[in-house]
Amino acid sequence: MNPRIALYVGGLLGPFGAGIVAAMLPELAADYQVTPGLAATSTTTYLLPFALVMLVSGNLGERWGSTRTIRAAYIGYAVVALLGALAPWFWLFQLTRALQGVANAFTTPLLLAKIAAGAPRQRLGRAMGAYGAMQAIGQTTAPLVGGLAAETAWQLAFLGVAVVAAALAVSPLPPDTAAQRRPPALRDAWTPVVLLSGAVAAIAWMCSAGLPFLVAFRLDDAFALSPGARGLALTAYGIAGALAARLTGSAVDRFGVRTTLITGVLVNAIAVAAVGTLDRLPVVVLAWAAAGVCGQLILVAVHSTVLGGTGGGGAISVVTAWRFLGMSAAPAVFTGLYHQGAALGFGVAGLLLALLIPVVSIWWPRPRPATG
Numbered sequence: 001m002n003p004r005i006a007l008y009v010g011g012l013l014g015p016f017g018a019g020i021v022a023a024m025l026p027e028l029a030a031d032y033q034v035t036p037g038l039a040a041t042s043t044t045t046y047l048l049p050f051a052l053v054m055l056v057s058g059n060l061g062e063r064w065g066s067t068r069t070i071r072a073a074y075i076g077y078a079v080v081a082l083l084g085a086l087a088p089w090f091w092l093f094q095l096t097r098a099l100q101g102v103a104n105a106f107t108t109p110l111l112l113a114k115i116a117a118g119a120p121r122q123r124l125g126r127a128m129g130a131y132g133a134m135q136a137i138g139q140t141t142a143p144l145v146g147g148l149a150a151e152t153a154w155q156l157a158f159l160g161v162a163v164v165a166a167a168l169a170v171s172p173l174p175p176d177t178a179a180q181r182r183p184p185a186l187r188d189a190w191t192p193v194v195l196l197s198g199a200v201a202a203i204a205w206m207c208s209a210g211l212p213f214l215v216a217f218r219l220d221d222a223f224a225l226s227p228g229a230r231g232l233a234l235t236a237y238g239i240a241g242a243l244a245a246r247l248t249g250s251a252v253d254r255f256g257v258r259t260t261l262i263t264g265v266l267v268n269a270i271a272v273a274a275v276g277t278l279d280r281l282p283v284v285v286l287a288w289a290a291a292g293v294c295g296q297l298i299l300v301a302v303h304s305t306v307l308g309g310t311g312g313g314g315a316i317s318v319v320t321a322w323r324f325l326g327m328s329a330a331p332a333v334f335t336g337l338y339h340q341g342a343a344l345g346f347g348v349a350g351l352l353l354a355l356l357i358p359v360v361s362i363w364w365p366r367p368r369p370a371t372g
Contacts, residue, residue: 004118006171010070010111011131012138013077013168014104015238017161018046018327019139022212023147023231024154026220031154032090040213040331045094047328050101051321058109058317066110067173073106074169078162085158100161109317114174116307116316122253128303129249132296133242140238143212147231190318193365197302198319200261200356200364202326204298207349208268208291210330212237215275215288218342223281236285237292244293248300257301257308258364262357264297269353276338276346305365 021028021042029039061069077100084096112131119127149157212234219225219233252260271290278284302323306315338345 003172003174004115006168006173007111007115008131008134009171010074010107010168011134012141013074013165014050014108014138015135016138016142016145016164017077017081017100017104018043018050018324019142019212019234020146020157020161021046022216022234023143023227024150024157025213025216027150027154027227028093032093034090037335038090040335042094042097043213044328044331045097046101047324048101049098050105051324051328053102053105054109054317054321054324056317057105058113059314061106061110061317062113062314066114066176069106070110070173071169073103074165077103077107078165078169081158081162081165085155085162105317105321109314109320112303112307112316112320116303118174121308124308125252125300125304126246126249128252128300128307129245129247129296132248132299132303133245135299136238136241136245136292136296138238139209139212140235140242143216143231143234145231147227147229147234150227150231191315194306194315194318196363197306198322200360201298201302201319201323203352203356204265204268204295204326205323206326206330206333207353208272208295208298209237210327211272211275211334211346211349213331214334214338214345217338218275218284218346219281222279222284222342233281233285233288236289237295239292240289241292241296245296245300248293248296251297252300252304256366257305258360258366260297261301261364262360264294264301265353265356265360268294268298269350272353273347273350276342276344 021039025036025039025042028034028042029036032039080096080099080103084093084100087093087096115127115131116124145160146154146157149155149160215234215237216230219230225233248260248264268291271287271294274287275284275291278287302319303316306319334345334349337348
């Protein structure tokens with residue numbers, strides 16, 4: 001495999017591992033004899049350690065050597081995914097989920113930094129869009145694989161995760177650049193732009209990419225779909241995002257991150273709110289797909305803002321940490337609201353997204369559109 005291609009393929013692992021339980025929650029609850037609400041925390045158990053460790057993992061990984069750290073993290077990920085498939089108790093399954101998150105924290109920011117280091121500035125948006133497409137594919141295939149596996153044995157999905165991680169561990173990677181070999185200071189990543197980007201990413205991901213579990217509940221309650229059908233419907237978010245990734249990257253390069261970000265947040269707010277109010281399955285799936293396209297707009301804009309400046313692995317690590325902290329908070333924030341009413345749960349998510357628009361309009365940096 002080409003080393004550059006291996007970087008993009010690595011983008012699959014994070015969303016794949018996080019989202020693989022979304023369509024199998026009822027089956028997990030039945031096998032481990034826990035409530036569906038407790039089973040849903042398996043998403044948070046993955047994302048919370050992932051996000052917390054990522055506050056420092058980018059800096060630490062660059063100190064230890066990016067390539068070496070990525071390979072070690074892939075190996076660790078494969079081992080704990082295999083243990084998750086074999087875990088006889090729910091607490092042990094949850095522990096393996098947490099360790100998967102920790103391992104993934106040492107791949108995502110370093111992969112992004114390597115991609116940005118090898119991309120011309122005028123094509124950075126396209127590079128970020130391509131990486132976002134791979135993440136969208138991971139997010140797309142995870143519920144589908146998980147749902148189909150749950151039709152027979154959900155453990156098969158975790159065996160698949162272990163195989164993917166093991167294959168990535170032996171794939172070639174580009175060598176570390178001179179900048180990546182310089183030991184960075186942890187404080188260098190905590191700039192105003194990084195903090196603003198992280199805050200916006202946290203809310204955006206909590207209210208959009210963090211909602212597959214809520215959409216799965218909606219599909220079960222309103223349309224009584226089987227696990228496989230739920231997983232298939234949930235793929236609309238990732239498929240739409242992957243198909244639109246090239247266009248979203250080009251939009252950032254042409255119109256600038258600020259305009260692209262505002263557009264993505266506005267349309268995403270409308271699409272997410274619609275999922276909780278529409279009562280026709282095809283229209284609900286279409287709205288979820290629209291949210292996936294907007295998620296890509298937001299992701300590429302945020303990544304281009306941070307990596308287009310002086311930020312490296314440490315900076316993107318901090319932003320990604322906040323992004324997934326927001327995502328990990330989604331079950332706690334929206335499950336109770338949803339049980340009071342589907343429109344309320346999804347409506348609050350849409351409202352929070354809409355409130356980002358004035359924040360971005362006033363405080364977001366105004367980069368020059370790239371030319372060439």
